Amino acid sequence: MNLMWFRTDLRLHDNTALHFAQKDSDCIALFIISPKQWKFHDDADCKVDFWLRQLQQLCQDLDDLNIPLLIRTCELWEDCTDTIFELCEQHNIQKVHCNQEYGFDEMQRDQAVAKKLSTHDIDFEAHHDRLLFPVGSIKNQSDEYYKVFGAFKKVCYERLDHLQHQLELYPKPKKQNKLKISSDTVPHSVDGFAPVPQSLQNQWQIGEIEAWNRLDAFIDQHINQYHVERDFPAFDSTSQLSAYLNAGLLSIRQCLKAAQINTDGDLLSGNEGVRIWLDELLWREFYSHLLYGFPKLSQHQPFKEETIHIAWRDNDSDLRSWQNGETGFPIIDAAMRQLKHTGWMHNRLRMIVAMFLTKNLLIDWRSGEQWFMQHLIDGDLAANNGGWQWSASTGTDSVPYFRIFNPITQSKKFDPHGEFIRAWLPELAHLDEKAIHEPYKSAKKSSEEIDTLDYPKPMVDLKQSRQRALDTFKNL
DNA sequence: TGAAATGTTGGGGCG
DNA sequence: ACGCCCCAACATTTC
Numbered sequence: 001m002n003l004m005w006f007r008t009d010l011r012l013h014d015n016t017a018l019h020f021a022q023k024d025s026d027c028i029a030l031f032i033i034s035p036k037q038w039k040f041h042d043d044a045d046c047k048v049d050f051w052l053r054q055l056q057q058l059c060q061d062l063d064d065l066n067i068p069l070l071i072r073t074c075e076l077w078e079d080c081t082d083t084i085f086e087l088c089e090q091h092n093i094q095k096v097h098c099n100q101e102y103g104f105d106e107m108q109r110d111q112a113v114a115k116k117l118s119t120h121d122i123d124f125e126a127h128h129d130r131l132l133f134p135v136g137s138i139k140n141q142s143d144e145y146y147k148v149f150g151a152f153k154k155v156c157y158e159r160l161d162h163l164q165h166q167l168e169l170y171p172k173p174k175k176q177n178k179l180k181i182s183s184d185t186v187p188h189s190v191d192g193f194a195p196v197p198q199s200l201q202n203q204w205q206i207g208e209i210e211a212w213n214r215l216d217a218f219i220d221q222h223i224n225q226y227h228v229e230r231d232f233p234a235f236d237s238t239s240q241l242s243a244y245l246n247a248g249l250l251s252i253r254q255c256l257k258a259a260q261i262n263t264d265g266d267l268l269s270g271n272e273g274v275r276i277w278l279d280e281l282l283w284r285e286f287y288s289h290l291l292y293g294f295p296k297l298s299q300h301q302p303f304k305e306e307t308i309h310i311a312w313r314d315n316d317s318d319l320r321s322w323q324n325g326e327t328g329f330p331i332i333d334a335a336m337r338q339l340k341h342t343g344w345m346h347n348r349l350r351m352i353v354a355m356f357l358t359k360n361l362l363i364d365w366r367s368g369e370q371w372f373m374q375h376l377i378d379g380d381l382a383a384n385n386g387g388w389q390w391s392a393s394t395g396t397d398s399v400p401y402f403r404i405f406n407p408i409t410q411s412k413k414f415d416p417h418g419e420f421i422r423a424w425l426p427e428l429a430h431l432d433e434k435a436i437h438e439p440y441k442s443a444k445k446s447s448e449e450i451d452t453l454d455y456p457k458p459m460v461d462l463k464q465s466r467q468r469a470l471d472t473f474k475n476l
Numbered sequence: 477t478g479a480a481a482t483g484t485t486g487g488g489g490c491g
Numbered sequence: 492a493c494g495c496c497c498c499a500a501c502a503t504t505t506c
Binding site: 401404467 | 505506
């Protein structure tokens with residue numbers, strides 16, 4: 001008997017570990033609930049809820065195949081070792097299969113489990129599954145990790161040409177003989193994680209079929225214009241697949257396979273939209289490889305060592321204004337409210353609000369990283385940390401410190417008609433597309449009109465705060 | 477996967 | 492016709 005240990009790979013189709021767990025033996029499945037560990041990692045309420053809802057679906061689907069799903073609770077991951085070992089003894093498990101995760105804590109956990117099992121002749125294998133290219137397989141001639149995305153990407157594209165033609169998805173597992181073990185009940189909630197509004201659940205429905213439908217809709221309707229439309233948050237032109245990829249309802253290979261449809265089987269045939277989307281998937285790849293290669297990233301250490309010395313402003317009140325979407329800059333506030341209410345934020349907006357927090361407010365990027373993790377349904381350590389360090393100019397290949405976004409300019413550029421702002425800031429909905437980006441600017445506005453505007457004044461002077469950030473970084 | 481400051485050019489108004 | 496100024500439009504540099 002084998003054991004399939006599910007983590008962030010909650011699907012039946014094209015699941016490497018699951019495929020091998022069942023290849024030459026029956027298997028049982030396990031999921032471990034870790035409330036304290038999840039809290040320690042700042043996992044969001046909505047993300048945990050998403051996992052639990054998907055687990056219920058998965059449990060049913062596994063039952064149809066006579067694969068029982070066992071649920072265990074280990075407050076911290078260090079407790080996993082004994083739990084898994086006991087389970088292996090109890091069910092006479094020969095081998096434990098799982099799919100590799102790349103955070104430092106995750107790898108430590110897996111190593112500890114593997115070590116314990118090996119002393120009792122039980123095999124443990126963490127499969128390459130979550131990424132296109134195995135971590136550690138893309139390095140330069142000096143056998144070092146690429147620190148620049150462009151160079152990393154180049155190698156990926158060279159290998160992609162080969163990879164795409166031998167993409168074989170693992171089928172759904174076959175039905176086993178019925179075992180004398182029954183599935184546990186998947187809980188509806190976990191201690192320490194608040195219930196999630198129905199509206200948010202409706203927006204992020206679970207199921208592999210839902211994930212495929214989203215993927216197909218994106219490939220059908222949006223990918224060909226992706227390079228043109230992806231930067232405009234008022235359009236639903238991005239794939240919105242991050243939550244599904246992150247929890248593993250969808251595999252990265254399924255994504256590639258689907259994109260091939262629009263390129264006559266060759267992803268590299270010149271479809272601009274497809275190519276830019278691939279670039280985005282490769283950013284995901286890049287940051288996961290870095291997380292694996294540089295364990296300090298898992299400890300939230302900056303990649304660029306000298307940036308440890310930046311005197312970030314420790315200002316709770318400013319941080320809260322940013323968190324609550326009360327900065328007085330409409331594009332920022334709309335974005336922060338979108339995050340809070342939907343568990344998701346458009347990528348362009350993630351950059352704008354991150355830049356504002358780290359440069360204009362000069363607040364430590366880790367505060368923003370944490371807030372994002374606590375609210376994102378797609379929160380992923382590698383991508384989130386990578387994105388924040390990019391914006392804060394503390395990462396490798398991050399934005400140069402002097403390239404500071406102006407939130408008003410960005411707003412006019414990427415939400416030209418103010419549609420996105422209007423959707424999230426009803427108090428500004430009556431303003432026209434000229435005034436809405438900067439409500440207090442228009443000199444023609446009567447003072448009465450300004451007095452009745454139920455919206456905060458800009459919390460900082462952009463010019464001064466920009467200069468403060470430039471000085472701070474220049475003096476490093 | 478910028479923005480602001482500074483420099484250059486060229487057309488039009490005007491004496 | 493010409494020089495001068497203004498300034499928008501564009502280009503380059505700087506942060």
